[in-house]
Amino acid sequence: MFPIYIIIFLVVILLFSSFYTVKQQTSAVxxxxxxYASTRTSGLQWKVPVIDRIAGRVNLRIQQLDVMIETKTKDNVFVKLKVSVQFKVLQEKVYEAFYKLEYPHDQITSYVFDVVRAEVPKLKLDDVFERKDDVAVAVKRELNEAMSAYGYDIINTLITDIDPDIQVKNAMNRINAADREKTAAEYEAEAxxxxxxAKAKAEAESKRLQGQGIADQRREIARGLVESVDVLNRVGINSQEASALIVVTQHYDTLQAIGADSNSNLILLPNSPQAGSEMLNNMVASFTASNQVGEAMKKAxxxxxxxxxxSNNDDEDSE
Incomplete structure (x- = not known):
């Protein structure tokens, strides 16, 4: 017979081997x-020694599977898509997940390939970028229908990367750059x-104000000349002589202004001492002749x- 201490040792080993722990968010089959006997949840568990065994453990946390797919668009552009599938095992369906499906990742990958290669060839390359969410929804719908029977719940599907062929990508970049240059050129032209x-409006306003100033200046000069002629007329100087005298005065004022500028190179001819008297006589003669011509034209x-x-009266009388 075996010694008693050996029997006690074996009993202790069997007793301790019958207890085991299950981690959080994990189920033991x-x-x-x-x-199949039972599914155990997290915590300290017990099984019958020798008779029961742990067949496996199922992870209940959300997992992610990244699937790389190469396919062709409607406009014959080869493109690579990265589809990220987030899924988990339902706690109440651990039996189906453990016994019905041996390689869940391969199964999910096959369905993703099938859906993407059915949806993307219907779209042009630009539409793939714009409607990638529609493709992701189609993948999620198909996976949920297929994987729910195996105890898997598809949380979300995301198309995280769209990578066209390098030549197509370079062409797209050139098109984008050209479009931006066109827009920039349009903005620069508009500016x-x-x-x-604005410059033309400013110049027009400047010219208008300048013309108004010149008109005001000439109006005031004319008003001053009229007043000067009236004053000279009251002292016995007729209009022709007064006008000539005013012109001669302005002539000497101009000479004085020119002489005040030390940097002026202007030479005014004639500029002899007799120039003033000759100018006055010529102006008086010119004004007199002009008046005579005017009077003759009026009489004519x-x-x-x-x-x-x-003649009109004679015609009326004859009628």
């Missing part, structure tokens, strides 16, 4: 003589047009109108 219009016009009036 227990089999008895090779047949230049605005600057030209008056005579012409008188004759025309008499």
């Amino acid at each position: 227990v089999e008895r003589f090779g047949k 230049g047009r605005i600057r030209i219009v 016009n008056s005579t012409k109108r008188k004759k025309q009036g008499e």
Whole structure:
């Protein structure tokens, strides 16, 4: 017979081997003589020594599987897509997840390939970028229908990367750069047009104000000349002599202004001492001749109108 201490030792080993722990967010599948017996949750658990065994443990946390797929778009552009599938095992369906599906990652990958290669060829390359969420929703819907029977819940599917062929990518970058340069050129042209219009408006306003100033200046000069002529007329100087005298005065004022500028190179001809008296005599003679011509034209016009009036009267009498 075995010694008693050996028997006690074996009993202690069997007793301790019958206890085990299950981690949080994990389920343990227990089999008895090779047949499913129970599913144990987290904590300290017990099984019958020798008879029961832990067949495996199932992770209940959310997992992520990244699937790289190469496919062709509607406009014959090869593109690589990275699809991230987030999934987990339902706690109430640990039996199905453990016994019905041996390689869940391979199963999920196959469904992702099938859906993406069915959806992307319907879209052009630009539409793939714009409607990637629609493709992700289609993948999630198909996976949920297929994997729910195996105890898997598809939390989310994301298309995290779209990588076209390198030549297509370079062409897209050139198109984008050209479009941006076109937009920049349009903005620069519009800014230049605005600057030209603003400058033209400013110049027009400046010219208008300048013309108004010149008109005001001439108006005041004319008013001053009229007043000067009136003053000279009151002292016995007729209008022609007064006008000539004013012009001569302005002539000497101009000479004085030119002489005050030490850097002036202007030479005014004639500039002899007799130039003033000659200018005055010439102006008086010119004004006198102009008045005589004016009076003669007035008389001629008056005579012409008188004759025309008499002719009209004769015509009326004859009628």
